[in-house]
Amino acid sequence: MPRSLIRSFIAATFLFSAGVSWAAALKVEVLQSKLDHPWSLAFLPHNQGMLITLRAGQLRRWQTDEGLGDPIVGVPKVWAHGQGGLLDVVLAPDFAQSRRVWLSFAEGNSDDKAGTAVGYGTLSSNMQRLENFKVVFRQAPKLSTGNHFGGRMVFDGKGYLFIALGENNQRSTAQNLDKLQGKVIRLTQDGEVPPDNPFVGKQGARSEIWSYGHRNPQGMAFNPANGELWLNEHGPRGGDEINGSQPGKNYGWPLATWGINYSGLPIPEAKGEIVAGTEQPLYYWKVSPAVSGMAFYNADKFPQWKGKLFIGALKEKNLIELTLSGDKVTEQKRLLDDHGERIRDVRVGPDGYLYLLTDESDGQLLKISPSA
Amino acid sequence: MPRSLIRSFIAATFLFSAGVSWAAALKVEVLQSKLDHPWSLAFLPHNQGMLITLRAGQLRRWQTDEGLGDPIVGVPKVWAHGQGGLLDVVLAPDFAQSRRVWLSFAEGNSDDKAGTAVGYGTLSSNMQRLENFKVVFRQAPKLSTGNHFGGRMVFDGKGYLFIALGENNQRSTAQNLDKLQGKVIRLTQDGEVPPDNPFVGKQGARSEIWSYGHRNPQGMAFNPANGELWLNEHGPRGGDEINGSQPGKNYGWPLATWGINYSGLPIPEAKGEIVAGTEQPLYYWKVSPAVSGMAFYNADKFPQWKGKLFIGALKEKNLIELTLSGDKVTEQKRLLDDHGERIRDVRVGPDGYLYLLTDESDGQLLKISPSA
Numbered sequence: 001m002p003r004s005l006i007r008s009f010i011a012a013t014f015l016f017s018a019g020v021s022w023a024a025a026l027k028v029e030v031l032q033s034k035l036d037h038p039w040s041l042a043f044l045p046h047n048q049g050m051l052i053t054l055r056a057g058q059l060r061r062w063q064t065d066e067g068l069g070d071p072i073v074g075v076p077k078v079w080a081h082g083q084g085g086l087l088d089v090v091l092a093p094d095f096a097q098s099r100r101v102w103l104s105f106a107e108g109n110s111d112d113k114a115g116t117a118v119g120y121g122t123l124s125s126n127m128q129r130l131e132n133f134k135v136v137f138r139q140a141p142k143l144s145t146g147n148h149f150g151g152r153m154v155f156d157g158k159g160y161l162f163i164a165l166g167e168n169n170q171r172s173t174a175q176n177l178d179k180l181q182g183k184v185i186r187l188t189q190d191g192e193v194p195p196d197n198p199f200v201g202k203q204g205a206r207s208e209i210w211s212y213g214h215r216n217p218q219g220m221a222f223n224p225a226n227g228e229l230w231l232n233e234h235g236p237r238g239g240d241e242i243n244g245s246q247p248g249k250n251y252g253w254p255l256a257t258w259g260i261n262y263s264g265l266p267i268p269e270a271k272g273e274i275v276a277g278t279e280q281p282l283y284y285w286k287v288s289p290a291v292s293g294m295a296f297y298n299a300d301k302f303p304q305w306k307g308k309l310f311i312g313a314l315k316e317k318n319l320i321e322l323t324l325s326g327d328k329v330t331e332q333k334r335l336l337d338d339h340g341e342r343i344r345d346v347r348v349g350p351d352g353y354l355y356l357l358t359d360e361s362d363g364q365l366l367k368i369s370p371s372a
Numbered sequence: 373m374p375r376s377l378i379r380s381f382i383a384a385t386f387l388f389s390a391g392v393s394w395a396a397a398l399k400v401e402v403l404q405s406k407l408d409h410p411w412s413l414a415f416l417p418h419n420q421g422m423l424i425t426l427r428a429g430q431l432r433r434w435q436t437d438e439g440l441g442d443p444i445v446g447v448p449k450v451w452a453h454g455q456g457g458l459l460d461v462v463l464a465p466d467f468a469q470s471r472r473v474w475l476s477f478a479e480g481n482s483d484d485k486a487g488t489a490v491g492y493g494t495l496s497s498n499m500q501r502l503e504n505f506k507v508v509f510r511q512a513p514k515l516s517t518g519n520h521f522g523g524r525m526v527f528d529g530k531g532y533l534f535i536a537l538g539e540n541n542q543r544s545t546a547q548n549l550d551k552l553q554g555k556v557i558r559l560t561q562d563g564e565v566p567p568d569n570p571f572v573g574k575q576g577a578r579s580e581i582w583s584y585g586h587r588n589p590q591g592m593a594f595n596p597a598n599g600e601l602w603l604n605e606h607g608p609r610g611g612d613e614i615n616g617s618q619p620g621k622n623y624g625w626p627l628a629t630w631g632i633n634y635s636g637l638p639i640p641e642a643k644g645e646i647v648a649g650t651e652q653p654l655y656y657w658k659v660s661p662a663v664s665g666m667a668f669y670n671a672d673k674f675p676q677w678k679g680k681l682f683i684g685a686l687k688e689k690n691l692i693e694l695t696l697s698g699d700k701v702t703e704q705k706r707l708l709d710d711h712g713e714r715i716r717d718v719r720v721g722p723d724g725y726l727y728l729l730t731d732e733s734d735g736q737l738l739k740i741s742p743s744a
Binding site: 108342 | 483
């Protein structure tokens with residue numbers, strides 16, 4: 001196994017708020033490089049390292065002293081094209097007993113259209129095999145030619161799994177309750193539909209749906225301050241958003257948006273930025289950072305970070321630090337601008353450090369702390 | 373201006389042929405880094421450096437002593453999304469008099485669908501402005517949601533411009549002569565349709581078309597050994613090809629292919645690998661390197677390269693060196709495997725060196741020679 005590569009440097013940070021600019025410093029350790037477009041990581045219990053997904057279809061274990069392990073056998077075949085491939089990895093809440101590992105991924109059909117699928121397998125005790133993988137959810141119909149899979153998954157601590165699904169770049173589908181594009185869905189930890197989901201028993205609506213009108217969610221986490229599910233999503237050109245995800249609510253895409261098309265023209269379906277019957281974002285960016293994985297900092301290790309929300313930025317190639325007061329963003333900083341890498345995933349480790357994955361062909365696993 | 377960054381190292385090369393393996397060495401100079409996804413370069417006459425396109429929409433001049441200039445003003449607005457954006461740049465054959473610079477780019481419509489467009493402007497004498505840019509060609513209809521624009525352009529030395537157009541990931545369109553997807557087209561140097569194009573006057577066919585049945589051409593050049601136009605194109609999963617482009621001929625996509633879908637299933641329209649009425653590729657790869665820019669080496673500087681065809685590989689992250697005998701590939705090598713970057717463009721400079729662009733967010737301009 002390769003030894004982990006350790007490199008540190010100081011990264012300047014900038015504050016964009018009321019014209020004030022302010023610089024702090026971060027300590028950055030490159031724990032692993034040469035990861036081919038890593039997408040997500042999940043910490044294993046008892047300091048056994050972490051699982052990392054690589055978008056082309058590999059699940060690999062990484063440990064401090066051992067570095068990167070061989071690809072784990074038994075991962076489902078993925079549709080690795082465009083933004084598609086192997087996406088999120090999360091451990092079941094009862095992983096210690098069940099050894100269940102959940103994966104989300106893009107799955108293709110015979111017409112080479114793809115959609116997001118989700119399932120779980122059992123991680124062998126030597127962690128080299130994922131056994132009896134079972135797909136329990138498939139986005140239907142399959143409409144993606146490579147774009148907008150969403151894919152983030154999070155358990156709520158009560159036994160329910162939330163999955164964020166992109167609209168496959170088929171805008172109006174996000175408003176169609178009979179389709180699974182542009183939705184957040186909620187399943188039990190066995191992959192079944194909970195009977196108290198908001199659209200259960202409603203004609204013409206998929207019972208998996210929790211909230212709708214999402215475009216391409218890329219990060220999702222529970223806010224420890226209020227227990228609410230938050231997600232971020234990519235706008236078209238401009239209009240990246242942070243949204244809540246309340247049961248049965250409509251988050252507006254493509255009827256309401258702060259963005260425009262890549263062509264510079266308005267979104268045809270858009271009626272405005274604020275549209276009756278749709279929820280306003282908790283926060284939005286007029287110029288899109290291309291937000292990605294996100295994590296609330298709720299550890300005790302670095303008190304100066306407590307309660308902050310960290311979000312990776314792909315296009316801007318930095319780490320966004322948001323200070324919150326209730327549902328409001330009161331301050332916004334950009335960290336790691338000097339590192340110059342697209343940031344795909346952001347997690348708080350059991351040790352209280354921030355861990356990041358960079359979305360590059362020579363992608364990195366980074367360990368971040370405030371500088372000494 | 374930043375000074376150019378010069379770095380050299382030895383890159384091992386490998387021969388895949390009849391089980392023989394053989395290593396040579398190349399000298400690599402990194403002339404410029406921090407190019408955000410550069411796509412193409414065009415040498416200016418009289419050692420005035422080169423023009424480089426960056427996919428997000430910038431055209432910039434690079435010179436040995438000055439490094440990278442500011443973005444040139446007057447470039448058309450591009451649809452910068454997925455594989456779309458600013459693509460190829462070529463100088464008109466009469467550039468010394470006309471100062472015309474041709475660009476190909478992705479252009480979006482109000483429904484956020486995009487297609488390849490081509491036009492030219494006049495480069496100001498100080499090379500800071502592209503004036504009176506005029507779009508002379510637009511791929512119609514616009515069908516791309518981010519994939520398969522093609523975009524390579526080449527003049528034939530007789531006053532005609534050939535433009536390779538992808539099928540916008542809409543497979544069957546490559547066979548439709550009333551659409552401009554999946555075609556090579558031929559225009560005059562004023563952007564008009566030459567009266568001797570093969571489909572001029574044919575009902576239901578676009579008069580711009582030169583050859584058809586292409587999928588996503590990414591490199592194109594005239595073979596100096598026989599004067600014929602060659603191009604390479606991406607297969608789906610497997611099936612990258614080198615094809616000729618003879619007037620009126622059908623190169624088979626999606627009826628004939630050596631590839632399969634990203635899902636692992638067959639291409640629905642495909643009738644086989646060899647299909648009557650379609651031209652076979654001159655060469656194909658069962659496992660796709662994701663071929664890109666290509667150049668025949670016809671300079672005298674390095675005689676050991678004379679007559680070879682060099683092709684960049686995106687997915688394989690290396691440089692493919694093909695030895696030719698007539699239309700046959702007799703030997704295939706992989707160079708620059710150690711460099712580990714996606715190679716987007718390959719050009720032979722007026723000085724006889726090879727120049728490459730790497731397709732990364734921190735993309736590089738490389739100058740390549742056989743090692744001393």
